[in-house]
Amino acid sequence: GVFKPMKQTMKKPLVREIMARNVVTIQQDSSFHEAAKKIMESTFDHLPVVSEDSKLVGIVTAWDISKAVAQEKYHIVKDFMTRDVVTATTEETIDIAAHHIDQKEVSALPVVDNERRVVGIITSNDISKLLASE
């Protein structure tokens, strides 16, 4: 049943063990329309935004696209992305990531390496699936 918890004795999994690696990113000077297309093509709703040297500088979701539509402001990604990104790191345990997801009320965290390059993504769905599994 879904309420069967991870055994207390079980070692907590690390972010890198359950993160998805096939994360699609976008450059910050891309258009509003390109961002919408990438979100649609991606498995994830969250599109990490990267600088020219591949470092994380923001995040864009379908919600941001919808907001831009609502406000009729169709700028480049840099102008409507969220800059203050909540991230996870590969060596964190997933309860830390779960805690950040809860606290910040987001549904996914880009996973970054020491140099702030995006190496994966972890979603609240991945985490609840793990908690729900028997």
Place this chain on the structure above:
Amino acid sequence: GVFKPMKQTMKKPLVREIMARNVVTIQQDSSFHEAAKKIMESTFDHLPVVSEDSKLVGIVTAWDISKAVAQEKYHIVKDFMTRDVVTATTEETIDIAAHHIDQKEVSALPVVDNERRVVGIITSNDISKLLASE
């Protein structure tokens, strides 16, 4: 800690006990632009679509808005909503709802009464918060 489970002896909560009741809905003949505005104003990413007699006929999310942008198809809600809505009912236990959320890979379920009127919404975040609480 987030891995403290619900006690096995604890009575499973019902959907109506944890659902949000302040759900914003939209009529099926509303414009693409109105839908984007309502999503932005709503606390939830999910906008249940209702018929004139207030019955659930579909659902629209920011993702659908983003998809419409990507495809440059700006129709009325009826033409881009998802018709096959996964729902929850007030008297279900939340593990049933959690199971549907997992299985169908959605992040929220509109909660309907016997006459298919929308009375609330339950999100995967609500459920993981409950699982995560001490």
